[in-house]
Amino acid sequence: xxxxxxxxxxxxxxxxxxEAFKYFILSLNKIQASYEFFFPDLDTYIFPQTVVDFDKAxxxxxxxxxxxxxxxxxPIAIITSSFSxxxxxxxxxxxxxxxxxxxxxxxxxxxxxxxxxxxIYGCLIYSQKSSKAVKEVPSVIINPHKETVGxxxxxxxxxxxxxxxxxxxxxxxxxxxxxxxxxGEQYLDETIMVLERKWIGNLDEKGSVAYNLKHIxxxxxxxxxxxxxxxxxxxxxxxYEIPGNIVGEVLKVILTAFITYLLVKYGxxxx
Numbered sequence: 001x002x003x004x005x006x007x008x009x010x011x012x013x014x015x016x017x018x019e020a021f022k023y024f025i026l027s028l029n030k031i032q033a034s035y036e037f038f039f040p041d042l043d044t045y046i047f048p049q050t051v052v053d054f055d056k057a058x059x060x061x062x063x064x065x066x067x068x069x070x071x072x073x074x075p076i077a078i079i080t081s082s083f084s085x086x087x088x089x090x091x092x093x094x095x096x097x098x099x100x101x102x103x104x105x106x107x108x109x110x111x112x113x114x115x116x117x118x119x120i121y122g123c124l125i126y127s128q129k130s131s132k133a134v135k136e137v138p139s140v141i142i143n144p145h146k147e148t149v150g151x152x153x154x155x156x157x158x159x160x161x162x163x164x165x166x167x168x169x170x171x172x173x174x175x176x177x178x179x180x181x182x183x184g185e186q187y188l189d190e191t192i193m194v195l196e197r198k199w200i201g202n203l204d205e206k207g208s209v210a211y212n213l214k215h216i217x218x219x220x221x222x223x224x225x226x227x228x229x230x231x232x233x234x235x236x237x238x239x240y241e242i243p244g245n246i247v248g249e250v251l252k253v254i255l256t257a258f259i260t261y262l263l264v265k266y267g268x269x270x271x
Contacts (some may be wrong), residue, residue, distance in 0.1 A: 007072035112226025
């Protein structure tokens with residue numbers, strides 16, 4: 001069966017490193033057989049940089065997809081401003097919209113990229129009728145539960161709880177049974193594998209997603225939030241890239257210059 005084509009659309013000007021994010025998400029195309037993620041080549045945005053009207057957003061996305069002739073089985077828009085009701089995302093059988101606004105920098109880790117991946121899969125699971133794996137309207141409806149158990153289907157009314165869900169990469173027994181019934185065993189196994197995030201690897205594993213993110217895209221998934229870096233963040237990054245022996249020499253020069261300045265300013269003479 002062909003993979004379901006999932007279009008990821010930037011609905012507003014992104015506030016994160018898009019190239020690193022594209023690499024991160026497109027890496028999933030290699031390790032699972034359910035979805036083919038892609039980023040349409042677009043030069044316009046759907047929404048203004050303001051609070052997005054929750055009731056109108058999905059219809060605006062559908063019109064945008066039609067107008068731009070985006071050939072996708074399921075489009076997902078990523079926005080930077082908040083929904084009018086402060087949710088992480090909204091989805092139905094045809095579309096989904098996820099906001100980065102509710103995932104603040106101090107929520108990391110997990111990184112913004114891991115939050116978005118987690119939300120993308122949440123939307124795909126809830127939007128079950130759009131899947132080619134579903135031959136007809138399913139008798140089982142997959143809905144979130146409001147208690148926090150560490151499952152991808154936690155409603156996470158307290159947004160900090162979503163950090164727990166992402167870190168665990170867990171699907172509770174109830175939702176495993178529902179996903180198995182609707183999508184099948186292979187889909188469940190693949191989804192658990194994706195959510196557990198072992199496929200990311202680590203910085204010491206040459207060729208891993210984590211390694212390539214760091215060495216090609218200058219994004220360290222172990223410590224970077226994923227949001228656009230400030231000038232200070234970039235300066236610190238350059239500083240840490242300098243070999244240790246050079247850093248030591250530079251610090252000695254700076255310290256010597258500072259002491260010399262104090263001595264001259266206060267007229268202190270060394271004997």
